[in-house]
Amino acid sequence: MGRKKILEIPRPLDWLVVVNVLTFLGIILATLYKGKKRTTTSLVLSMGLVFAALLYLPGMIWFDNQTMDSFFAGG
Numbered sequence: 001m002g003r004k005k006i007l008e009i010p011r012p013l014d015w016l017v018v019v020n021v022l023t024f025l026g027i028i029l030a031t032l033y034k035g036k037k038r039t040t041t042s043l044v045l046s047m048g049l050v051f052a053a054l055l056y057l058p059g060m061i062w063f064d065n066q067t068m069d070s071f072f073a074g075g
Contacts, residue, residue: 014060021053 028049032042063069 011062018053018056018060021056025049025053 029046032038032046035042
């Protein structure tokens with residue numbers, strides 16, 4: 001069996017991903033707020049985007065233990 005390769009982005013780029021996701025989320029929510037109609041579909045899609053952004057945050061927690069880091073980062 002081969003060894004599992006772990007691909008990680010550097011920590012500063014991790015924060016850049018968070019900034020980009022929050023910017024995208026802000027643009028989407030501002031567009032939905034200014035829109036005339038509020039539908040169930042737009043609510044479900046925007047909440048899905050919010051929760052997808054929240055799922056990324058536990059992977060940013062820094063652990064010295066590789067097992068704990070892999071557990072929270074999903075690797």
